[in-house]
Amino acid sequence: MGNQYAYIRVSSKEQNEERQRAAMLEYGVPAKNIILDKQSGKDFERQGYKRLMKKLKRGDILIIKSIDRLGRNYHEILEQWRILTKEKEAAIVVLDMPLLDTRQNRDLTGVLIADIVLQLLSYVAETERKFIRQRQAEGIAAARARGANLGRRPKDRPPEFAAVKAAWENGEISARSAARRLKINHMTFKRWASNC
Structure with missing residues (x-):
């Protein structure tokens, strides 16, 4: 048997990955083999995932909590x-979906069932991504209709601006000299x- 690796993903830096990490440690994955991405699942251009792909070898086992942690793009x-x-x-072992454990049910029926479940869950993951957007x-x-300002608060002009x-x-x-005097970017000064 090869090495066990876990891949965990949250969509943003503010989200907490501890629930996934705890599940991986409980499953027995060594902490050093848990790879994290704090990035959207819209595609697979993620540093952690690329690092994982370089490490994975024949006979290794990849554990993920649920299929949407792998990604949210059906075809990908x-x-x-x-x-x-x-x-x-x-x-591959998907903890939340025992049917998606490629170590088991390697007969034709087992593979067919796993493929159907995978396609269904992949579709659901992408549909959820579309709903989120x-x-x-x-x-x-x-x-915006309520008049909320969604961007950064505009910088106040210093008293010496005029x-x-x-x-x-x-x-x-x-x-550029004007911007340096005001300690702002020259494009901000021009704007x-x-x-005025």
């Missing part, structure tokens, strides 16, 4: 599953100057 999940099981010849867009639209702007308009200093 199916492709990665094929690469992992057929090209790398690693086994739709809910985000609706939330942003509702916030004098520096006048010097710039008179050609006494460049926009402020054009909005």
Whole structure:
């Protein structure tokens, strides 16, 4: 038997991965073999996942908590599953779905059932990703309709802005010099100057 690796993923730096990590440690995965990504599951361009792919060898076992932790793109999940099981010849265990344990039920019926379940769960994961994006867009639209400011708070202009702007308009200093005096980016200075 090869090495055991666990892959855990959360969608953002604010989310907590401890529930997944605890499940992997309880399953018996060595802490040094737990690989984490704090990134969206929309594709597989993730540093941790790429590192995992370099480590996985024939006979190794990859453990994930649920299929949506692997990813949320239907076609890419199916492709990665094929690469992992057929090209790398690693086994996959999905803790929340015992039917997706490639170490078991290797007969034709078992493989068929696992393939159907994988396709269904991959579809659900991608559909959920689409719903998340739709809910985000609706939330942003509702916030804007209420007059909420969704960006960073605009930087206040320093008291000396008017004098520096006048010097710039008179050609006494460049926009970059004006920006340096105000301790701001020169593009910010130009934007402020054009909005006055």
